[in-house]
Amino acid sequence: MINDKNNCLKIIEAILFANSDLVDEKDLIKNIPRNFDLKKLLKELKEFYKSRGINIYNVKSKWGFRTSPDMSNFLKIEKNLKRKLSKAAVETLAIIAYYQPVTKGEIEKVRARNISQGTVDILIERGWVELKGRRKTPGKPLTWGTTDKFLEHFNLTDLKELPTIKEINQLGIEKK
Amino acid sequence: MINDKNNCLKIIEAILFANSDLVDEKDLIKNIPRNFDLKKLLKELKEFYKSRGINIYNVKSKWGFRTSPDMSNFLKIEKNLKRKLSKAAVETLAIIAYYQPVTKGEIEKVRARNISQGTVDILIERGWVELKGRRKTPGKPLTWGTTDKFLEHFNLTDLKELPTIKEINQLGIEKK
Amino acid sequence: MNDFVLNIDGYEGPIEVLLDLAKKQKVDLKHISILELADQYSNFVKDKIKNTNLTTVADFLVIASWLTYLKSRLLLPEKKNNEIPASTLAENLREQLIKLDEMRKAGTKILSRPQLNKDFFKNGLEKNTFIETKYTFDCSLYDLLKNIVDVDTRKKIKNFKLNLKKMYSVEEALQNLKKVFELNNDEWISLDSLVKNNETDNLIRKSFTASHFTASLELVKKGDVNIRQHAAFAPIYLKKRAVKK
Numbered sequence: 001m002i003n004d005k006n007n008c009l010k011i012i013e014a015i016l017f018a019n020s021d022l023v024d025e026k027d028l029i030k031n032i033p034r035n036f037d038l039k040k041l042l043k044e045l046k047e048f049y050k051s052r053g054i055n056i057y058n059v060k061s062k063w064g065f066r067t068s069p070d071m072s073n074f075l076k077i078e079k080n081l082k083r084k085l086s087k088a089a090v091e092t093l094a095i096i097a098y099y100q101p102v103t104k105g106e107i108e109k110v111r112a113r114n115i116s117q118g119t120v121d122i123l124i125e126r127g128w129v130e131l132k133g134r135r136k137t138p139g140k141p142l143t144w145g146t147t148d149k150f151l152e153h154f155n156l157t158d159l160k161e162l163p164t165i166k167e168i169n170q171l172g173i174e175k176k
Numbered sequence: 177m178i179n180d181k182n183n184c185l186k187i188i189e190a191i192l193f194a195n196s197d198l199v200d201e202k203d204l205i206k207n208i209p210r211n212f213d214l215k216k217l218l219k220e221l222k223e224f225y226k227s228r229g230i231n232i233y234n235v236k237s238k239w240g241f242r243t244s245p246d247m248s249n250f251l252k253i254e255k256n257l258k259r260k261l262s263k264a265a266v267e268t269l270a271i272i273a274y275y276q277p278v279t280k281g282e283i284e285k286v287r288a289r290n291i292s293q294g295t296v297d298i299l300i301e302r303g304w305v306e307l308k309g310r311r312k313t314p315g316k317p318l319t320w321g322t323t324d325k326f327l328e329h330f331n332l333t334d335l336k337e338l339p340t341i342k343e344i345n346q347l348g349i350e351k352k
Numbered sequence: 353m354n355d356f357v358l359n360i361d362g363y364e365g366p367i368e369v370l371l372d373l374a375k376k377q378k379v380d381l382k383h384i385s386i387l388e389l390a391d392q393y394s395n396f397v398k399d400k401i402k403n404t405n406l407t408t409v410a411d412f413l414v415i416a417s418w419l420t421y422l423k424s425r426l427l428l429p430e431k432k433n434n435e436i437p438a439s440t441l442a443e444n445l446r447e448q449l450i451k452l453d454e455m456r457k458a459g460t461k462i463l464s465r466p467q468l469n470k471d472f473f474k475n476g477l478e479k480n481t482f483i484e485t486k487y488t489f490d491c492s493l494y495d496l497l498k499n500i501v502d503v504d505t506r507k508k509i510k511n512f513k514l515n516l517k518k519m520y521s522v523e524e525a526l527q528n529l530k531k532v533f534e535l536n537n538d539e540w541i542s543l544d545s546l547v548k549n550n551e552t553d554n555l556i557r558k559s560f561t562a563s564h565f566t567a568s569l570e571l572v573k574k575g576d577v578n579i580r581q582h583a584a585f586a587p588i589y590l591k592k593r594a595v596k597k
Contacts (some may be wrong), residue, residue: 013229014247018473025477029251051182053189071190082490090491092524094500098498119194126489145261154493161310163318165504168497171280171296196474245466251473264364266459267452274458286451287367297374300494307493330465331472344457 008032008041024060089119093128097150097162101132101143120144127151184212185221197315198238198328234332235327245331265295271306273338277308277319296320304329366415369396371449371456380452385417386442395475520559533577533592540580540589543568 006043011031016023023040029038042063046056048066057066085093095107108114123129146159158164163171187207192199205214218239222291232287233242243251261269264287271283297306308321327333363369373392387514394463396410397416406506422445425438466472532546568590571577 008395009533010229010244010247011250014251014473016245017230019476020249025180051186053191054193065193067190067194068186071186083487085238085489085491085495089489090495090499091503093491095498095503097496098500110507111294112506144548154496155309162306163497167318168501171497191477204427242468242480245472248466248471260462262364263368263456263459265462268457269456270459270462273462274455286455287365307497314421329468330462332465338458339461341454341458344454344461 005036005041008036009045012041012045016056016063016065020056022059022064025061025063028063035093050133085122087117088115089122092119093123094145096123096144097130097146097159098165099143101135102145103135103141103143105141181212181217184208188217188221192232192241193203194241195240198233198235200241201237201239204239231256233331234333235324238324242331246251260297261298265298268295272291272299272305272320273322273335276321277311278321279317281311281317283320302321302329355363366393367417367448367452369393369412370415370445371452374449375453381419381453382446384446384449386445387423387426389445393419408453424511453454518555522563522566522570525560525563526570529567529571529577529590540591543588 005129012028015028015031025038026041028042032038032041042056044060046058049056053071054065054066057064060126079139088111089130091111092107095110098103099110104115104120111129127147129144130147132143134140135143151159164173188204191204191207192268201214201218206215207224218232218234220341222234225232229244229247230241231244233240267287271286272278275282296305302325303323305320305325306324308319310316311319322335327335332338363372370389370393373396374381375388375427376392377384377388394416397412422441423440426442430437430439468474528546532541543561543564546564547557565588568577568579568588571590572579576593578593580591581587
């Protein structure tokens with residue numbers, strides 16, 4: 001099966017695609033039967049991709065796939081990368097979700113450490129928490145709670161759907 | 177120039193190539209003139225790459241380039257190999273995949289013993305299973321299901337591509 | 353790491369053993385003999401578990417005794433009462449084994465599919481210039497739950513520590529007794545009199561008494577103090593021993 005030209009082309013395509021750096025001919029040749037002319041295969045591939053959105057490109061003896069240069073104008077795609085929330089932020093979010101409406105002081109008491117404004121800011125920016133008005137106790141502290149967007153993100157229709165702490169323990173989620 | 181179908185295909189190719197993660201149709205559509213049917217273009221591309229070394233692959237509405245699974249023998253690029261899953265974890269994964277959304281109690285009914293904490297944790301850590309909300313039955317138990325990452329990892333575009341239990345049983349008989 | 357995972361001949365639990373034994377009967381799982389299975393299983397348990405720590409094989413033994421019970425019920429004429437008929441229990445077990453067998457095959461089938469980063473690959477490119485990356489923070493429900501459990505656990509531990517602080521350690525009691533005997537060296541002092549009168553918390557009083565009693569025994573052993581009690585549960589008296597020249 002490997003002794004078929006199409007298969008050789010497939011192998012080269014896959015190798016070039018899977019490597020971020022350009023691949024040297026001497027590394028490609030190891031995967032191609034001797035009776036094939038690697039240079040010729042590479043030229044054929046280059047020709048095949050010439051008018052497509054991705055091209056085969058080489059620097060001396062090194063080869064790789066690149067997006068076609070005339071595509072750059074259309075490629076202003078915004079890529080949303082997801083970054084994990086910090087431990088402090090997840091904990092703060094969890095406390096707000098489970099103990100809302102909750103004051104900053106109460107969050108700190110539960111976490112047994114201060115929360116930085118930055119931590120809360122991230123949660124506000126993400127649209128998951130918001131101010132919920134003042135507590136009617138001396139000092140009238142501001143309280144925090146979760147938003148509808150929070151419910152939406154976690155695929156909940158109601159705060160009641162959050163598992164209780166007892167249930168979480170039964171689920172066998174690992175405690176650190 | 178953009179109003180030409182080939183150009184649309186080129187743009188899609190370039191975008192899919194430039195993103196190592198799958199790209200959602202809603203992000204692709206921004207780059208394509210309204211008079212084109214994105215789904216149709218994507219299907220055309222998928223067909224075009226079907227027999228090549230790189231294929232177009234989708235999980236539901238997310239699309240991307242992947243090397244063809246037939247090429248795996250030539251791509252011994254060593255990425256950190258993950259620890260083998262235990263039998264219990266494989267069985268639990270299958271139960272979740274086939275009976276989702278499934279409660280912990282239902283999993284245990286098949287496996288006959290408490291699913292050890294570690295088992296589900298390992299599956300979650302790999303990103304293959306997640307909590308899927310509550311069942312609307314008395315007691316409102318929490319349920320588990322598989323993720324899109326599960327589909328992506330096992331080269332599935334949809335859960336329907338998994339063999340049915342009937343098919344699996346027939347396979348077993350053939351072996352004998 | 354996990355106490356529940358036991359590896360006997362590579363088995364992770366009794367149900368896996370049962371399934372393999374059932375398959376040894378070489379009939380369709382629907383028609384396996386539960387009587388035979390009970391015998392096979394009890395032989396397995398006798399054979400493999402002989403030298404293993406009892407607590408780790410509890411799971412296996414529970415199933416063994418259940419199977420023995422089921423076997424005896426299958427052999428005896430069925431009584432007419434409210435219990436689930438033995439034939440139903442046997443049928444349920446068969447069904448469970450069939451389901452597990454299916455799921456094991458399904459699992460193998462899933463795992464035999466091409467896998468990302470093993471059999472097929474993403475584009476190797478890490479970054480691309482015309483892609484504007486915008487980072488959004490993400491958090492899964494699982495992360496959230498894990499953290500609330502974490503917070504909850506920490507809260508409990510903290511409360512527990514707070515209670516501990518109020519208790520008297522033997523060290524503290526020793527220090528305390530030494531101070532008492534520095535001031536008073538020729539009178540019998542009752543242990544009860546040392547407890548602060550204003551201490552109303554019963555637990556703390558008990559803790560005080562217990563630690564001071566232990567501390568006084570320590571001092572007696574060292575020869576610094578004499579101790580005396582007239583009868584069981586009578587007050588305990590302490591007195592500093594005269595220093596010998």
